[in-house]
């Protein structure tokens with residue numbers, strides 16, 4: 560099949576005007592500009608680009624869409640989330656599953672082709688498989704007062720392997736599902752649990768962790784007090800075995816061996832210069848979820864500074880408990896708003912190539928290149944637009960986004 564469109568965005572080079580791309584059996588064969596080499600489907604005045612990569616979401620929380628309002632502080636949001644989940648008003652499983660399916664469908668319909676999905680319960684791999692959405696499933700552990708980390712991690716790992724094998728058996732050709740056991744956050748995971756998870760080295764997916772999300776997390780790590788400690792006590796998980804490291808979260812993760820090449824450092828809102836330098840030195844990937852940060856009241860990461868510092872940056876929506884949609888173009892719009900000096904090309908690269916590489920799928924996704932998956936998205940562009948990259952990060956209406964069936 561050959562598709563022609565006004566603009567073609569390979570991502571690894573500047574946009575091609577009047578571009579075309581040839582695919583065969585779901586794989587890109589060749590691409591170029593000018594007259595197509597054969598009969599082509601004309602997508603019209605559209606931009607054709609590789610499908611987007613949502614590097615951080617929690618699909619299993621999709622039933623919380625609209626149920627946890629924006630908050631003035633992270634602790635306020637977190638306490639509301641826990642209350643909503645614990646109120647006994649939990650919807651029945653079929654309703655939860657339906658919300659997850661709708662979340663996956665929303666992501667797909669708005670051009671996402673690969674997700675980094677955080678899963679505590681492991682109900683999502685089967686849904687991802689049946690929806691044909693490729694994913695890295697991060698089986699996330701919490702455990703502030705865990706005693707036997709070795710057993711906890713071993714059990715989680717065999718659970719993940721079993722669930723992924725089962726999901727893969729039901730997945731269509733070309734749908735990739737990989738996974739890894741990961742830790743939730745410095746304020747919810749015991750040091751020993753971090754160390755155990757970090758030591759598992761033969762998994763084919765990166766580590767991931769929420770880091771530097773809130774000032775409450777920083778206070779806990781520095782001095783062991785504050786609203787986060789109060790929450791841990793209220794939850795009955797506080798233990799005096801846990802001693803504050805007296806450092807920032809990035810240094811703490813580094814001490815624990817968790818900051819490895821490719822580790823996804825999600826949020827990175829409250830980081831100082833040395834934290835950011837260390838992330839760059841360790842070749843970690845920062846995953847920015849800017850709309851979620853605003854929703855939960857943490858403030859925004861220093862997006863422009865992170866780009867200027869040379870950090871590898873991917874983008875995630877986070878869950879529908881803290882964001883209004885799973886549409887990655889909405890995320891790009893927010894990043895354009897908060898980081899007007901970052902080029903549109905850089906933002907688009909984060910949403911495609913860097914995300915794909917971060918999830919270990921750079922060989923199939925993230926750019927338009929021969930041999931990669933023909934996972935394409937077309938976006939209708941108004942006739943007068945000259946700078947197509949800027950247009951794509953400036954607020955694309957959802958109805959203009961069309962996944963291209965190949």
Ligand SMILES: [Zn+2]
Pocket residue numbers: 615616617677769825877878
């Ligand atoms: Zn998250």
